[in-house]
Amino acid sequence: MPSAAFPSQITKHYELRQTIGSGGFAKVKLAVHLLTGEKVAIKVMNKKELGSDLPRVQREIDAMKNLSQQHVCQLYHVIRQMNAYSWSWRCVAVYAPGGELFDYIVAKDKLKEEEARVFFRQIVSAVAYIHDRGYAHRDLKPENLLLDDDQNIKLIDFGLVAKPRGGMAYHLETCCGSPAYAAPELISGFPYHGNEVDLWSMGVLLYALLCGFLPFDDDNTCKLYKLIQKGEYEVPDWLSPGSAKLLSQLLQVNPKRRVTIKQLLNNEWMMKGYAAPVRWTSRIKKDKPDPDVLLELASYYDHPLDTMMKKVLEWKYDEVTAMYFLLCMKKSKGQLPELLPRY
Numbered sequence: 001m002p003s004a005a006f007p008s009q010i011t012k013h014y015e016l017r018q019t020i021g022s023g024g025f026a027k028v029k030l031a032v033h034l035l036t037g038e039k040v041a042i043k044v045m046n047k048k049e050l051g052s053d054l055p056r057v058q059r060e061i062d063a064m065k066n067l068s069q070q071h072v073c074q075l076y077h078v079i080r081q082m083n084a085y086s087w088s089w090r091c092v093a094v095y096a097p098g099g100e101l102f103d104y105i106v107a108k109d110k111l112k113e114e115e116a117r118v119f120f121r122q123i124v125s126a127v128a129y130i131h132d133r134g135y136a137h138r139d140l141k142p143e144n145l146l147l148d149d150d151q152n153i154k155l156i157d158f159g160l161v162a163k164p165r166g167g168m169a170y171h172l173e174t175c176c177g178s179p180a181y182a183a184p185e186l187i188s189g190f191p192y193h194g195n196e197v198d199l200w201s202m203g204v205l206l207y208a209l210l211c212g213f214l215p216f217d218d219d220n221t222c223k224l225y226k227l228i229q230k231g232e233y234e235v236p237d238w239l240s241p242g243s244a245k246l247l248s249q250l251l252q253v254n255p256k257r258r259v260t261i262k263q264l265l266n267n268e269w270m271m272k273g274y275a276a277p278v279r280w281t282s283r284i285k286k287d288k289p290d291p292d293v294l295l296e297l298a299s300y301y302d303h304p305l306d307t308m309m310k311k312v313l314e315w316k317y318d319e320v321t322a323m324y325f326l327l328c329m330k331k332s333k334g335q336l337p338e339l340l341p342r343y
């Protein structure tokens with residue numbers, strides 16, 4: 001039980017600020033990492049509220065520990081704390097000052113094709129990466145896509161992620177995600193493939209970006225399901241033929257006829273105005289830590305370089321992992337030479 005005399009792991013490293021998101025069993029707070037001054041997002045989950053959702057927390061944390069890519073929200077630090085008579089989790093991750101893509105679309109009503117293409121290419125990059133790592137997100141929607149300070153996409157909320165044993169071929173028997181973005185095969189209760197379900201949700205997402213409203217929408221969930229299973233939607237006259245064609249390739253009721261993530265990478269619409277296909281491999285090389293950051297860490301912790309390298313490569317998602325990623329963030333902003341206070 002933390003007290004003033006025994007500061008919690010959180011207050012030892014972070015200064016908590018306001019709540020920036022809440023829902024279900026979790027609350028997300030803005031915080032500042034004391035040593036680097038970098039802003040972070042801290043997701044607070046209490047076992048008591050979690051109830052049956054405990055596996056969801058573990059799934060999200062395990063997934064985020066395995067996912068490091070420029071368009072996926074980076075996990076920095078996981079702190080499990082015993083308080084009162086139950087466990088609580090605090091997970092520290094990237095803060096995305098642009099907030100949710102959902103709010104960005106609402107504020108702009110709808111996006112021009114060129115702007116939608118910039119975001120959609122980054123979303124395809126994130127999904128191609130997690131699929132390649134054997135994960136299906138299963139809850140792709142604008143609320144789970146955040147914008148960082150350069151308006152780049154960061155994918156969050158891996159609580160419904162599925163990493164079926166033996167890769168993606170396995171059917172996933174659970175029904176999940178948000179109804180308006182759910183694929184026909186998922187809501188029909190048929191066995192489905194997680195990666196195909198993600199492609200349908202991306203079709204709904206692209207439609208929302210280009211139109212400012214949903215292709216299938218009804219307050220009555222049963223009526224909504226019928227609309228989705230019919231797969232008929234309005235094609236507004238402001239959509240270009242290319243946009244309409246890509247939407248028809250994504251919003252295919254038969255998952256076997258749906259465009260695949262690999263086909264999307266160099267799809268005609270995706271390539272318009274671009275010289276190269278979507279780049280989806282990670283720019284973050286966890287197996288080769290950044291030498292400048294290692295030097296800074298070794299100096300701060302007063303460790304020999306090779307000892308520091310070994311500690312970082314353990315990827316414990318403790319204070320060392322957090323320091324590493326946050327110093328990388330500072331370096332990307334040209335602020336690394338700001339020396340850390342020495343012990």
Ligand SMILES: COc1cc(O)cc(Nc2ccc(C(=O)Nc3ccc4c(c3)C[NH2+]CC4)cc2)c1
Nearest residue numbers: 020028041042043091092093095096097099156
């Ligand atoms: C374990 O998984 C985690 C852990 C964690 O610490 C965070 C997340 N997910 C996030 C949720 C929200 C944000 C975030 O930055 N939200 C945000 C930021 C700025 C603003 C808003 C939200 C909304 N109002 C406008 C300003 C970041 C990560 C997952």
